[in-house]
Amino acid sequence: MNSMRVLVTGHQGYLGTVMVPLLQECGHTVVGLDSGLFADCVLGDALVDPVTLATDLRDVVAADLAGFDAVIHLAALSNDPLGTLAPEITHDINHHASVRLARAAKDAGVGRFLYASTCSVYGAAGQDAVTEDAVLRPLTPYAVSKVRVEDDVAAMADDSFAPVFLRNATAFGYSPRLRADIVVNDLTASAFLTGRIVVKSDGTPWRPLVHARDIAHAFAAALEAPVDRIRNRALNIGTEANNVTVRDIAETVADVTGAEVVVTGEYGADPRSYRVDFSAAREVLPAFVPEWSVRAGAEELFAAYARHGLTADALAQRFTRLARVTELQRTGAIDENLRRTRVGVGSA
Template sequence: MHVLVTGHQGYLGTVMVPLLVERGHTVVGLDTGWFADCLLGPAPAEPDALRIDLRDVTADRLRGFDAVIHLAALSNDPLGTLAPDVTHEINHHASVRLARAAKEAGVHRFLYASTCSVYGAAGADAVTEDAPLRPLTPYAVSKVRVEDDVAALADDDFVPVFLRNATAFGFSPRLRADIVVNDLTASAVLTGRVVVKSDGTPWRPLVHARDIAAAFVAALEAPEVRVRGRALNVGTEANNVTVAQVAETVAEVTGAEVVITGEYGADPRSYRVDFSEARRVLPEFVPHWGIRDGVVELAEAYDRHGLTADALAQRFTRLARITALQRAGELSETLQSVPAAAVHRA
């Protein structure tokens, strides 16, 4: 297929594009380039790409594609809380406009990167796709709204699929350090301490970046009757763990000391997830990565590529990176790219 991947220079996109190419698909990326140089280790091979803000995409840009894989978003809760209006403009409104433009352009399949955080505070039972959605942050709210609005576009010629990813972990050349496994492993490698600032009790479903990529490939290639309009949880029950359990695994692998400060108190976001529906609908998708495997991979990559505390705090933390681009005059308050000439004059 001829596939457009939005956010191809992000944490997940950098892992997903090579797998799509390996499967024989022709890939074009679409990205603002905010994180293009946020690399740990060698730069990956790049597909042909459109450098364009998601808010500016029109149907004309999408003609000729068989599928759109939509990963691009303001992608964590601290950033969403800082700028909730911009989060909804990009994550919700621009995503729905993208889907409508894709349908107008004759794109047949639209794969959307949603999140298991739509379940919010879900109680003790593992939730299925039919569970009530209780999003607790602007980021999660935006995902729920996109699912609702884009599902209404489904018909015989337009096949949206909503992949509710568990919290990602694992190495990517364009690393994210502001997600729990990656963060705690970095803390262990750099300081010898695994510092947990909550009380460690919240449950989190976790999934490796490569397993997310494999799930998207399976949904892209599955018969449309199986996936049209479906929301599917992406992950594996074995990776439903508490934050404290993640910390203990990191400590076992690295030899670091676990320190639970509790300074942030109890995190209300706590949920376990049932992934059996994805196994039924996408039998080709088999998750391979356990948390311990991911910690080993991350610790080795951090050491091999010389991760530093400064890079961790600046290049690989989404909120810090975006605020740095704003301070440099390269992004406006509404996260619009500022032309280079304007930056120079400033």
């Protein structure tokens, strides 16, 4: 595969920080685009980012994308509590700005558009493992925005523009720009800091999980796959071995860490429950072979938390998306529309 020039949006986020080095190792030239809201949310050593366009996603134009062979679009308001707090902004960024980005990419002559979608588009899917053809039942503003982008960008596909929609399972695992508000990372952090793992639902919902590094490998495989194989495809990204219940996750983390599991059930049954079939990705992207189990991810996280000295304050403020955004607003680093202000220049 020839080297490509690739723009990665959200490269200073949880997934982008893992993905960019892998793409570079594959021989691609990577440029990042990020407004930097989470750039300093680092657990570990200082990072060296690629050449960066410090641009709000909502302001990208075709001229910014000239000369790229592909766009990998990761940037989003990326968790459900944040989306519920600001649903209109969620749709503006996650839906409208994403569609404008795809249109700008097509206008600029970019051939491939790799979109980070989510398995949460399946919502309350019952007990059967869902394929990409399943009825979509998104239950949150975040998931709804992903469905709308898939629909709108699919309509742009033609012989010169090949979008592919990678529906990632729920991510887990260590990234130097940590997110702790996703289930495996969160429960492992609780085990590390308190010796207890508190499950506030009844523990029965199913979740499909995939390691951040496996997601990066999936995007690399899609980037290099024959274009006619991936054009306008939706692909579930993960492995059936990691279709697990929340209670299963808690017990695995407890087994790795020695922590106590406490199921309070105070939130009742979570309506978001779905198991996922990943066979299409195995067929379409044979180079993508997921390697990480939930147990291995918990072991990795627990060791990283110890090695880098994770604290309760850092967990609550720097590595939780909603708290981080709230603090940036409180200090004036971003405004009510989550845009950078002159007061808040830098990573804040």
